[in-house]
Amino acid sequence: MYIDYLNWESFEYKISSLQLDSNNPRIRIKGNSLNQTQILKLLIETEKVYELAKKISEEGYFIGEEPIICIEKDKKIVLEGNRRTAALKLLQDPKKYLSNAKSKILQHNILKNNVPIDRKIKCYIAPNRLLANPIIYERHNGATLQRWKTGNQYAFVAEMYYEDGLSIEDRFYEQNCF
Numbered sequence: 001m002y003i004d005y006l007n008w009e010s011f012e013y014k015i016s017s018l019q020l021d022s023n024n025p026r027i028r029i030k031g032n033s034l035n036q037t038q039i040l041k042l043l044i045e046t047e048k049v050y051e052l053a054k055k056i057s058e059e060g061y062f063i064g065e066e067p068i069i070c071i072e073k074d075k076k077i078v079l080e081g082n083r084r085t086a087a088l089k090l091l092q093d094p095k096k097y098l099s100n101a102k103s104k105i106l107q108h109n110i111l112k113n114n115v116p117i118d119r120k121i122k123c124y125i126a127p128n129r130l131l132a133n134p135i136i137y138e139r140h141n142g143a144t145l146q147r148w149k150t151g152n153q154y155a156f157v158a159e160m161y162y163e164d165g166l167s168i169e170d171r172f173y174e175q176n177c178f
Helices: 036-046 050-061 082-092 099-112 127-139 150-162 168-176
Strands: 009-012 018-019 069-072 075-080 120-127
Touching: 009 036, 018 036, 018 082, 036 050, 036 082, 050 099, 069 127, 075 082, 075 127, 082 099
Parallel strands: 018 075, 069 120
Antiparallel strands: 009 120, 069 075
8 A cells, every 4th residue: 555655744742742652562551541651651661761861861862753643532642753752751850750860860961961851843643543554564673774784884983983073082981971
C-alpha cells in the first residue's frame, strides 16, 4: 500500500500536551490500563529513558526524529517517538520520577546547557493509526538505517577531528564531565 507521507501535516506542540501511547508495544500490558505517569515510569525503568534524557540534556534534541502523532478524542497521542517524548517529559520534572542523584545530574545539565524544558516540538500528524503503522514498523524492525562499516565510522570521526578542528581531549572532557 502506497502512502504519501509528504502530505501529512506537521505542527509544533508543547511537550506537556502530548500523550504517551498506552497501546505502544513497548509498554502494552494486557488487561491493564496505565495512566500517563505510570507509562512514563515504566519507560524509565525498562526502555532507558533516563539515559536518553541525559543525552538530550548534554547534546541537545536531534532534529529529524520528530514524533508521529494522531489525534484521538481531542488528545494528541504519540504513536512513534514515545521514548523521545518521555525523555523530554522527564526533563520537565526529574525530581518526580528519579532518585535524587539522577535528578541532580539532569538538573545540572539543564542549567548548564540552558535546556528549554517547556518547549514545543515539531510532530507529524498521521490521519489515523492504521496509516502510521507502516512507518512505525519500518523504524523499529532494524532495517531502516544501514549501519556504517567500521572504516566509514573511522573516516567520519577522523574528519570531525582533523578537518573540523575538534580534538580527542575536548570530546573526552565533554563526555566525562559532570
